[in-house]
Amino acid sequence: MERVDHLAHERNKSEFDVDAMKIVWAGSPHAFELSDRISKLVASDPGFRKDNRTMLSRKDLFKNTLRKAAYAWKTIVDLHLSEEEAAKLRFYVDEPAYTDLHWGMFVPAIKGQGTDEQQQKWLPLAYKMQIIGCYAQTELGHGSNVQGLETTATFDPQTDEFIIHSPTLTSSKWWPGGLGKVATHAIAYARLIVGGRDYGVNGFIVQLRSLEDHSPLPGITVGDIGMKFGNGAYNTMDNGVLQFDHVRIPRDQMLMRVSQVTREGKYKQSDVPRQLVYGTMVYVRQTIVADASCALSRAVCIATRYSAVRRQFGSQNGGPETQVIDYKTQQSRLFPLLASAYAFRFIGEWLKWLYTDVTQRLQANDFSTLPEAHACTAGLKSLTTTATADGIEECRKLCGGHGYLCSSGLPELFAVYVPACTYEGDNTVLLLQVARFLMKTVSQLGVKKPVGTIGYMTRVDHLMQCRCGVQRAEDWLNPSALLEAFEARAARMSVACAQNLSNFDNPEEGFAELSADLVEAAVAHCQLIIVSKFIEKLQQEIPGKGVKQQLEVLCNIYTLFLLHKHQGDFLSTGCITPKHASLANDQLRSLYSQVRPNAIALVDAFNYTDHFLGSILGCYDGNVYPKLYEAAWEDPLNDSVVPDGYHQYIRPLLKQQIRTARL
Numbered sequence: 187m188e189r190v191d192h193l194a195h196e197r198n199k200s201e202f203d204v205d206a207m208k209i210v211w212a213g214s215p216h217a218f219e220l221s222d223r224i225s226k227l228v229a230s231d232p233g234f235r236k237d238n239r240t241m242l243s244r245k246d247l248f249k250n251t252l253r254k255a256a257y258a259w260k261t262i263v264d265l266h267l268s269e270e271e272a273a274k275l276r277f278y279v280d281e282p283a284y285t286d287l288h289w290g291m292f293v294p295a296i297k298g299q300g301t302d303e304q305q306q307k308w309l310p311l312a313y314k315m316q317i318i319g320c321y322a323q324t325e326l327g328h329g330s331n332v333q334g335l336e337t338t339a340t341f342d343p344q345t346d347e348f349i350i351h352s353p354t355l356t357s358s359k360w361w362p363g364g365l366g367k368v369a370t371h372a373i374a375y376a377r378l379i380v381g382g383r384d385y386g387v388n389g390f391i392v393q394l395r396s397l398e399d400h401s402p403l404p405g406i407t408v409g410d411i412g413m414k415f416g417n418g419a420y421n422t423m424d425n426g427v428l429q430f431d432h433v434r435i436p437r438d439q440m441l442m443r444v445s446q447v448t449r450e451g452k453y454k455q456s457d458v459p460r461q462l463v464y465g466t467m468v469y470v471r472q473t474i475v476a477d478a479s480c481a482l483s484r485a486v487c488i489a490t491r492y493s494a495v496r497r498q499f500g501s502q503n504g505g506p507e508t509q510v511i512d513y514k515t516q517q518s519r520l521f522p523l524l525a526s527a528y529a530f531r532f533i534g535e536w537l538k539w540l541y542t543d544v545t546q547r548l549q550a551n552d553f554s555t556l557p558e559a560h561a562c563t564a565g566l567k568s569l570t571t572t573a574t575a576d577g578i579e580e581c582r583k584l585c586g587g588h589g590y591l592c593s594s595g596l597p598e599l600f601a602v603y604v605p606a607c608t609y610e611g612d613n614t615v616l617l618l619q620v621a622r623f624l625m626k627t628v629s630q631l632g633v634k635k636p637v638g639t640i641g642y643m644t645r646v647d648h649l650m651q652c653r654c655g656v657q658r659a660e661d662w663l664n665p666s667a668l669l670e671a672f673e674a675r676a677a678r679m680s681v682a683c684a685q686n687l688s689n690f691d692n693p694e695e696g697f698a699e700l701s702a703d704l705v706e707a708a709v710a711h712c713q714l715i716i717v718s719k720f721i722e723k724l725q726q727e728i729p730g731k732g733v734k735q736q737l738e739v740l741c742n743i744y745t746l747f748l749l750h751k752h753q754g755d756f757l758s759t760g761c762i763t764p765k766h767a768s769l770a771n772d773q774l775r776s777l778y779s780q781v782r783p784n785a786i787a788l789v790d791a792f793n794y795t796d797h798f799l800g801s802i803l804g805c806y807d808g809n810v811y812p813k814l815y816e817a818a819w820e821d822p823l824n825d826s827v828v829p830d831g832y833h834q835y836i837r838p839l840l841k842q843q844i845r846t847a848r849l
């Protein structure tokens with residue numbers, strides 16, 4: 187049967203080269219070819235068919251995940267996929283699984299914190315999946331406060347071993363993904379005790395389960411922590427609990443790149459500074475920011491396509507009703523999210539560059555940019571994941587009632603995504619770290635030159651006084667005007683916090699008291715980073731008819747939307763006047779009209795297969811209603827006309843009603 191494209195008229199309206207935009211979104215022609223090929227491979231292979239996960243019991247759900255992960259591994263081996271292709275395949279299989287932690291945390295931790303010998307020993311085993319690893323840092327009693335971890339690793343010089351022990355209930359490891367049922371090994375974080383002295387928290391490679399029969403090794407108590415938010419969703423993952431009862435491991439299983447314990451029981455700090463672990467953090471957080479752009483773009487793709495399909499009100503002379511995407515309210519909620527998806531994509535791309543830069547500097551023993559890189563990645567992780575979680579929920583509402591159906595794909599996307607605001611650092615705790623960095627920068631102005639993303643502070647005197655020069659709405663399209671407004675806001679908020687802090691005799695007391703304001707200053711700084719990197723991206727040559735123009739529109743929407751949303755900050759710091767705010771809003775409205783004809787093409791540029799989107803509302807051809815109708819009949823409740831339980835629970839009630847009502 188010929189496939190009818192119900193969104194063809196929308197696609198015909200677009201004013202730019204969609205294929206060229208696909209390459210910009212992917213990052214390069216190579217990245218596009220890779221994503222396109224692997225996503226189609228996954229979509230066309232019945233082995234990767236998406237199950238209706240919300241309908242499965244926890245056990246079946248988990249078993250299915252094991253099957254799919256094994257099938258993915260078999261495909262990778264059979265097709266001799268490269269490391270890059272394998273990572274893409276796992277990405278498009280799109281199911282939270284133990285492999286995420288094995289590849290995403292266990293392997294990078296060994297690479298970042300292991301010595302050369304440790305890497306040579308453990309990485310080949312991990313690469314071939316002869317061992318399966320997890321990352322066991324968080325405990326029942328402590329997550330954010332890593333220095334508060336209680337698990338101990340005590341060196342025994344007699345046997346040249348560490349004794350790993352959980353001294354209390356609250357020291358039980360709690361949350362690590364893959365730990366509950368699958369992992370054979372963990373990188374466990376524990377307090378290093380040598381000669382009775384506590385040297386703080388360090389990582390250790392600990393075997394948990396037998397490689398023969400998978401049973402827990404002596405001294406190991408391990409299991410799953412139970413059902414999590416939402417049916418299906420993240421419940422494919424075996425987040426686990428783990429207790430150690432005096433478990434012995436050889437000394438060389440302490441990750442020793444940064445600090446070592448010698449055979450004689452001497453603790454040694456290596457030449458490599460402690461900040462080296464920041465390199466791994468930058469890597470992991472960069473992948474989280476990339477995931478944010480992916481999750482948000484999926485939700486936006488669904489909401490945009492459905493908004494073009496859905497019609498409500500406004501029929502004239504018996505004609506069709508208005509497409510909901512034409513309502514200004516819909517546009518003012520949807521298009522900033524579309525612009526954010528692109529903004530996060532580009533900031534993710536820039537973070538990839540930053541990681542390479544940091545790695546090269548570390549290799550050359552240059553640690554000067556590390557604090558800035560650490561603050562920047564912490565803040566961007568926080569900002570992008572919060573905006574994405576909120577954005578997915580907004581997309582659900584933008585789809586009206588049908589957005590609440592699991593077949594819209596949005597409830598599951600939200601449930602899977604939302605813990606990103608918590609794992610790899612609670613978002614508020616991360617912003618407080620950024621705020622500390624900002625306060626330190628302000629206190630050292632004139633002594634130490636701010637670099638990189640905080641470089642704007644070198645012009646703090648100007649930024650404290652500058653006046654916005656915007657006179658007409660179009661003036662807000664000038665990147666310099668936008669940048670200066672965001673820089674002035676960020677600088678003024680940081681300086682105000684620093685001044686307020688100086689009123690406290692005890693700086694820590696002051697920091698605690700002002701923490702809510704400090705978080706807002708950190709948000710202003712991080713938003714400036716995203717805005718400035720988007721503007722920088724547009725200063726490059728971007729091929730393809732109309733592509734750059736569309737990206738300029740999106741960049742302006744992203745920036746002016748933030749200005750509108752946070753106009754309280756901009757006004758109270760005196761960076762703009764109410765007149766400027768009103769002109770910015772006028773300009774924003776006009777930009778929405780420019781996006782409208784291109785909206786469908788802009789989400790097509792994400793190049794997501796229907797398989798990956800997993801949403802009837804977001805399907806490429808817009809044929810939503812027949813698909814929704816068909817899907818309803820696949821629900822297990824509809825497998826019989828009279829439901830199970832009818833004779834037990836409904837019939838007796840009805841009988842009673844019939845008797846009393848004398849029907």
Ligand SMILES: Cc1cc2nc3c(=O)[nH]c(=O)nc-3n(C[C@H](O)[C@H](O)[C@H](O)COP(=O)(O)OP(=O)(O)OC[C@H]3O[C@@H](n4cnc5c(N)ncnc54)[C@H](O)[C@@H]3O)c2cc1C
Nearest residue numbers: 321322323324328329330361362363605608609610611614
């Ligand atoms: C789905 C999921 C997967 C995970 N996977 C792993 C894993 O594989 N390995 C692993 O080790 N861990 C994992 N975790 C644990 C995760 O890293 C922690 O939950 C996270 O670091 C937050 O710590 P917490 O739970 O202790 O939160 P808490 O720190 O207890 O946060 C509770 C509240 O207190 C606030 N708060 C805390 N400290 C401060 C402060 N100083 N100032 C102001 N407010 C504060 C927070 O903002 C938050 O609102 C996972 C968690 C989830 C949800």
